[in-house]
Amino acid sequence: xxIISVVHQKGGVGKTTLALNLAFCLSETLKVGIxxxxxxxSISEIEEFITGIxxxxxxxxxxxxxxxxxxxxxxxxxxxxxxxxxxxxxxDFVLIPTKAGYLDxxxxxATIGLYKEAQKQKNSLKAGIVLNMVMHNTNLNSEVKEILExxxxxxxxxxISHRVSFTRSPMTNGIFNSExxxxxxxxxxxxxxxxxxxxS
Numbered sequence: 001x002x003i004i005s006v007v008h009q010k011g012g013v014g015k016t017t018l019a020l021n022l023a024f025c026l027s028e029t030l031k032v033g034i035x036x037x038x039x040x041x042s043i044s045e046i047e048e049f050i051t052g053i054x055x056x057x058x059x060x061x062x063x064x065x066x067x068x069x070x071x072x073x074x075x076x077x078x079x080x081x082x083x084x085x086x087x088x089x090x091x092d093f094v095l096i097p098t099k100a101g102y103l104d105x106x107x108x109x110a111t112i113g114l115y116k117e118a119q120k121q122k123n124s125l126k127a128g129i130v131l132n133m134v135m136h137n138t139n140l141n142s143e144v145k146e147i148l149e150x151x152x153x154x155x156x157x158x159x160i161s162h163r164v165s166f167t168r169s170p171m172t173n174g175i176f177n178s179e180x181x182x183x184x185x186x187x188x189x190x191x192x193x194x195x196x197x198x199x200s
Contacts, residue, residue, distance in 0.1 A: 003061070003072045004194060005091040009114075010107040011078030013097050014132045016042045017166055019075040020050075022095075022194075024174030025187045027052045030070035035061060037087065038077045046170055058083075061090055088118030091125060093198055096153070097132035097160070105147040112151055126197055128154045130190060133162040154197065158189040 006019040020043065023034045033056035036043035047055050056072060074087055088094060094115050098104045108129060119125045129148060148155050160166070165180035175183045 001067060001069050001072060002093070002198060003074065003091045004093045004095060005074040005076060005087050006095045006097065007076045007084065007087070007111055007115075008096050008098060008108070009079055009084075009110045010098075010104065013078075013099055013104065014160075014166075015078065015097055016075050017170060018095075018097050018130075018132055018160065019043075019073050020170055021166070021175045021187045022191060023053045023071075023073040024176055025184075025191045026071050026073070028176070031068065033067065033069040033072045035072060035074045037083060038075055042170075043075055049171055049173060051173055058087075062086065084114050085118055088115060088125060089122055093194055094125065094127035095194065096127060096129045098129060098148070100131050100134050100144060102144055102147070105144045108148070108151065112153060115153075128156045128194065128197060130156045131159040133166075134159045135162050156190065156193050158186060158193050160186050160190065 004022065006015045008015060016038065019034065023032050026032045033054045034043060035056045035058050037058050044055065056067065060067060061072065074091065076084060076087060096108060096111050098108050115127050129151065161183070163180060163183050165175055165178045165183045169175045169178065172178060175187055
C-alpha cells in the first residue's frame with residue numbers, strides 16, 4: 001500500500017481539496033482510502049457525500065493494521081504538530097502544496113525541515129512541492145521561483161489552478177463529476193507525476 005501525505009504547516013493552501021481530488025483520481029483505477037488527521041475534520045464532516053473512496057481512521061494506520069487498499073491519502077492539519085513526524089514515517093511520499101506567493105514560498109521551509117528529519121529515519125521517503133490554487137495568467141516572479149527551486153526537493157511540473165470547480169468539488173464527490181476537463185487533467189497529471197517519482 002502506498003501512502004501519500006498532503007502536508008503544509010501553513011493554512012489556506014488548499015490541502016484538503018487537493019487530497020480529496022487526488023484520492024478520487026487514483027480511485028479510478030485503484031482501491032483508495034483517505035485519512036483525515038485535521039482537528040477541524042473537514043473530510044469527516046462530508047463523509048456522506050463521498051463515494052468511491054473510504055475514510056480510514058489514523059489509528060488503523062498507526063497500528064500497522066493490514067489495510068486492503070492500493071493507496072492511502074492522508075490530509076494533515078494546517079499547523080505544526082507532533083503528529084506530522086509519525087505521519088511522515090508511515091508515508092511513502094509527502095506532497096507539499098503552496099500558493100505562488102513570496103510568503104507562501106518561504107513558509108514551505110518549516111515543512112521541509114520536518115520532512116528532512118523524518119527522512120533521517122526513513123531514507124526511502126520522497127517528497128515534492130506543487131503550486132496550488134494558481135491564478136490564471138499568473139507569472140511567478142523571479143524571487144518566488146528562486147526560493148522554490150532553491151529547496152532540496154523537486155518542484156513538480158504540474159500546477160493546480162484556482163478554479164470554481166475545485167472549490168465546489170468536496171460537495172460534488174470530486175472534480176471528476178464536473179465538466180471541467182482542464183481541472184481533471186491537472187489532477188491526473190499530478191497523480192502521474194507523484195507515481196513516477198515513487199517508481200524512480
